Amino acid sequence: MTSNGKAPNTLMIRKLESIFPLSDEEKQTLADLPIHVTRLKPDRDIVRIGDRPFQSCLLLEGFTCVYKITAEGKRQIVAFHVPGDIPDLQSLHLKVMDNSVATVSPCTLGFIPHEALHDICNRFPRITAAFWRETLVDGSIFREWMTGIGRREAYNRMAHLLCELLLRLKAVGLVEDETFDLPLTQNELADAIGASAVHVNRVLQELRGDGLIRSKGTQVQILDWERLREAGDFDPLYLHLRQDGNA
The missing domain is CATH 2.60.120.10 (Jelly Rolls)
Incomplete structure (x- = not known):
């Protein structure tokens, strides 16, 4: 176990x-x-x-x-x-x-x-x-x-990443009340979205300031899913998750 x-x-x-x-x-x-x-x-x-x-x-x-x-x-x-x-x-x-x-x-x-x-x-x-x-x-x-690294701004890339992780973690039952554990440093996020750690810090502050997310320690809560999706230009099609029992 x-x-x-x-x-x-x-x-x-x-x-x-x-x-x-x-x-x-x-x-x-x-x-x-x-x-x-x-x-x-x-x-x-x-x-x-x-x-x-x-x-x-x-x-x-x-x-x-x-x-x-x-x-x-x-x-x-x-x-x-x-x-x-x-x-x-x-x-x-x-x-x-x-x-x-x-x-x-x-x-x-x-x-x-x-x-x-x-x-x-x-x-x-x-x-x-x-x-x-x-x-x-x-x-x-x-x-x-x-596509994100090549064509989206850092703010949009971060919003997109948070949308993706929310759905992937939901798929395995690891999200509660739109809250999930994100044990990633700002350096790791920077290396993922192609930005500096300083820029990542600024982007996260902007997302919090815009009322899209709340964070405490490693916990992230999505406060406004629709606006976060819009900010990230996020379409979950690419995750190919089953809907209504269909692959």
């Missing part, structure tokens, strides 16, 4: 069900996957560029990021992952990592051997399809981030 009392594979099943319908047999098969649970402190690499993993990492608690470093040592975060995500699922078929994955908060992680994942994919084609859809959604999120 994780510290929230849930079986390790529960969040993975909930996440996959948010984008793909699963049968009871398929859910039980996923629940039975062997998993080694470990905990890491913030700012620890889980896998590095050039690694050849033999297992994939299921995020159970906390936040991780996918990042790359330029020759000048500048970091660009290209994705955040939330509980239920498998940040390095592509390593099941791409044998050499072309990016690094690191913790950005204290994290509980579950490592699943590739051998076990290949086995259930061979036995359950629809689970293969669910994992495929998961990686396709990751690609869709990446395209949306690229």
Whole structure:
């Protein structure tokens, strides 16, 4: 069990069900996957560029990021992952990592051997399809981030990111009263939206001043969803979440 009392594979099943319908047999098969649970402190690499993993990492608690470093040592975060995500699922078929994955908060992680994942994919084609859809959604999120970095102002990019995280966390049951945990530093947010930490601080103050959000410690509450959506030019289509039971 994780510290929230849930079986390790529960969040993975909930996440996959948010984008793909699963049968009871398929859910039980996923629940039975062997998993080694470990905990890491913030700012620890889980896998590095050039690694050849033999297992994939299921995020159970906390936040991780996918990042790359330029020759000048500048970091660009290209994705955040939330509980239920498998940040390095592509390593099941791409044998050499072309990016690094690191913790950005204290994290509980579950490592699943590739051998076990290949086995259930061979036995359950629809689970293969669910994992495929998961990686396709990751690609869709990446395209949306690229659009934001290239064409939106920092204020709009931050509003968009908060909208995205709210819906992704809702999908796995981690939002209450429009409030969620955001254990990210301003430097990490800056590396994600392509701005300076000083600018991120200013943008967050503006969002609070405009009555769109409230924050205390790591907790963020969305006060006006419609106005935040408008500020972020946010259309949730790219998340491909199931609506009314349909994929």
